[in-house]
Amino acid sequence: MKKMLLTIGLLVLSNTFMTFAWYGHLKFKQFNWFSSLSLTSVILISWGIALFEYSFQVPANRIGFNENGGPFNLWQLKVIQEVITLIVFTIFTIFFFKTETFKLNHAIGFVFLILAVYFIFKK
Numbered sequence: 001m002k003k004m005l006l007t008i009g010l011l012v013l014s015n016t017f018m019t020f021a022w023y024g025h026l027k028f029k030q031f032n033w034f035s036s037l038s039l040t041s042v043i044l045i046s047w048g049i050a051l052f053e054y055s056f057q058v059p060a061n062r063i064g065f066n067e068n069g070g071p072f073n074l075w076q077l078k079v080i081q082e083v084i085t086l087i088v089f090t091i092f093t094i095f096f097f098k099t100e101t102f103k104l105n106h107a108i109g110f111v112f113l114i115l116a117v118y119f120i121f122k123k
Contacts (some may be wrong), residue, residue, distance in 0.1 A: 004071045008065030013083055014056035021049035023089075027096050045074040079120045083113055 025042050028034045035043075064070040064077055074082065093100045 003069070005064055007041065007060050008074065008080065008084070009071060009083045010056045010060035010063070012088065014053050014060060015081075015085050016092075017049055017053035017056065018085070019088050021053060023092065024049070025095075055074055057099075069102045069106045075120050079117050086110065 025034070025046060034042075061077055062068055062070075064072045064080075066073050090102065090106075094102060
């Protein structure tokens with residue numbers, strides 16, 4: 001149980017950094033200093049943020065992988081990662097991008113993802 005919770009917690013942290021690295025620059029362009037940066041500079045900043053993402057992602061996969069004594073196989077790790085990614089992305093989008101809305105088709109898509117988790121974990 002401890003490895004399961006640690007894996008999921010690290011994946012949440014990893015995905016939080018990943019979301020900021022991938023999409024944060026779209027919001028931060030409203031700041032004068034940031035909007036004047038070149039694309040190369042923005043890429044380098046995103047890579048710097050992504051370093052933290054990998055610092056949590058790699059340990060999460062190593063701890064969670066069943067061949068390392070963890071509770072999850074590779075399929076399960078990947079599906080957990082994708083679901084966490086979408087949850088973190090949804091929270092990020094709702095709080096930081098006020099013009100984006102969560103719609104019925106998004107909710108339906110999430111239901112299908114929950115079904116994917118169910119089928120991936122089914123023995």
